[in-house]
Amino acid sequence: QSALTQPDSVSGSPGQSITISCTGNNSDIGTYNFVSWYQQRPNNAPKLIIFEVSHRPSGISDRFSGSKSGNTASLTISGLQGDDEADYYCCSYTNINTRVFGGGTKLTVL
Amino acid sequence: QLVESGGGLVQPGGSLRLSCTASGFTFSQYWMHWVRQAPGKGLLGVADINSDGRGTNYAESVKGRFTVSRDNAKDTLFLQMNSLRAEDTAVYYCIRDLGANVFDIWGQGTMVTVSS
Numbered sequence: 001q002s003a004l005t006q007p008d009s010v011s012g013s014p015g016q017s018i019t020i021s022c023t024g025n026n027s028d029i030g031t032y033n034f035v036s037w038y039q040q041r042p043n044n045a046p047k048l049i050i051f052e053v054s055h056r057p058s059g060i061s062d063r064f065s066g067s068k069s070g071n072t073a074s075l076t077i078s079g080l081q082g083d084d085e086a087d088y089y090c091c092s093y094t095n096i097n098t099r100v101f102g103g104g105t106k107l108t109v110l
Numbered sequence: 111q112l113v114e115s116g117g118g119l120v121q122p123g124g125s126l127r128l129s130c131t132a133s134g135f136t137f138s139q140y141w142m143h144w145v146r147q148a149p150g151k152g153l154l155g156v157a158d159i160n161s162d163g164r165g166t167n168y169a170e171s172v173k174g175r176f177t178v179s180r181d182n183a184k185d186t187l188f189l190q191m192n193s194l195r196a197e198d199t200a201v202y203y204c205i206r207d208l209g210a211n212v213f214d215i216w217g218q219g220t221m222v223t224v225s226s
Contacts, residue, residue, distance in 0.1 A: 003152070034211035038153075045203055045216040046153065052210055089153050093211040098167055099143070104152040 004029070004090055004102035011108040017078040020105045022090030023071055028100055030071040034093035037066060037075045040104075041086045050075060077107070085109045112204045117220030124194050124224070130187040130204030130217055138162075138182035141207040144189045146200035147219075156202070157189060172198075194224045 005023040012018040022029070022037075029035055035053045038046035048057055050066040053073060063084075065076045073092070077084055090102040116128040128144070143158040157168045157178035166178050177190040187204055202222055206215040 032211075036211050036213065038213070045219055046213075047216070048212065048214050051208075051212040051214075057214065091153075091211060091213070098169075099155045099158075099211055101145075101153040101155065 002100070004092060004100055006088075006090060006102035006105045008103075009106045009108065011110055012080045013110045014080050014082065016080050017076060018080060018107065020075045020077075020088055020090075020107070022073045022075070022092075022102045024073075024092055024100070025071050027096075028092040028094045029068065029073050031095060032093045033068065035066070035068060035073040036091045037064075037073075038089045038091065039086045040089065046089060080109055082109050112206065112215055112217035114202065114204050114217040114220040117202065117222045119223045119225065120194055121226050122195060122224055125190070125192045126194065126222060128189040128191065128202055128204075128220060128222070130189075132185045132187070132206070135206070135215075137180075137185040141209070142180065142187045143205040143207055143213065144178060144187075145203045145205055145213075146198075146222075147203070148197075148200040151200075154200075158207070159187070191222070194222075196224050198222060199224050 033053045037050035040046040053068045054066040063078045088105045111133050114130045144156040159166045159178045163180045175193045179188045201219040203219045204217040205213045208214050
């Protein structure tokens with residue numbers, strides 16, 4: 001199972017919006033709505049921020065939103081803040097009952 | 111809460127057994143995962159196990175070398191790692207799966223270094 005494809009890096013200024021894409025295929029994202037997103041700050045464990053494509057866990061800001069079209073899922077962060085600076089990973093369920101992660105995207109807040 | 115232990119430095123070809131102790135929830139009700147992260151790299155699912163321990167899955171890179179198991183009476187998840195290679199060097203995270211690919215609780219991670 002190949003890793004999902006994410007851009008290596010994205011950047012934006014405070015207050016702006018950014019979108020991180022996550023591309024898979026018909027064996028994962030294209031078939032299942034079991035896509036989740038994780039935020040990882042330096043030297044910390046990842047933290048769940050989006051599940052089932054577009055749902056936010058309790059306590060996660062509504063500045064974070066998720067969507068999906070075809071084989072590509074997207075994470076949008078609006079009203080960028082300094083503490084959004086982190087690595088972001090997508091993850092999808094697959095048709096062989098495994099989970100596959102994206103390679104990760106480093107978000108820089110300028 | 112999940113707390114991993116058992117990491118350390120091991121020579122190539124050696125073995126380690128990681129443990130993950132759960133608290134604050136009914137451990138026996140959840141699918142559990144081990145995910146690793148090599149230094150400066152992304153996340154990789156290593157192994158997972160269903161709630162009663164009878165169903166497991168492994169990444170191709172660890173099949174035949176790693177074994178995931180659990181003791182629901184002791185709220186503990188294990189990862190037995192044999193024939194370790196340099197490329198197994200990583201932080202290993204223990205994770206609770208709520209279902210539907212929702213990894214809602216992560217341990218702090220334990221570092222495994224395979225080097226001579």
